[in-house]
Amino acid sequence: MRKVIPFGRRAVAPNTPRDVKAKCAHRNLRLVEHGGIVMCADCHVTLSPFWALSMLSEQYALAMGHIHRLKSRIQLADARILELSRELDAMSPGEKKPE
Numbered sequence: 725m726r727k728v729i730p731f732g733r734r735a736v737a738p739n740t741p742r743d744v745k746a747k748c749a750h751r752n753l754r755l756v757e758h759g760g761i762v763m764c765a766d767c768h769v770t771l772s773p774f775w776a777l778s779m780l781s782e783q784y785a786l787a788m789g790h791i792h793r794l795k796s797r798i799q800l801a802d803a804r805i806l807e808l809s810r811e812l813d814a815m816s817p818g819e820k821k822p823e
């Protein structure tokens with residue numbers, strides 16, 4: 725029986741500028757003062773200012789959610805450290821030696 729080795733899909737041609745624009749999420753904004761426009765610094769597409777503000781607002785909300793989750797984890801870790809410190813303080817000196 726033959727063994728089939730799977731290969732990943734590879735693009736035959738290099739990515740064209742059109743492919744790059746189609747795949748770009750436009751996360752790297754550039755404000756062009758002359759003309760007051762917003763462009764993507766990665767794919768150089770002119771973006772709607774409303775779209776840019778909406779995207780930034782969405783990214784800000786995601787970042788704030790991430791910060792909130794990290795703060796919660798830090799609070800849990802602090803509480804656990806306090807709990808373990810109290811347990812350690814309650815032990816007699818003989819019990820504190822590592823096994």
Ligand SMILES: [Zn+2]
Nearest residue numbers: 748750764767
């Ligand atoms: Zn882009």
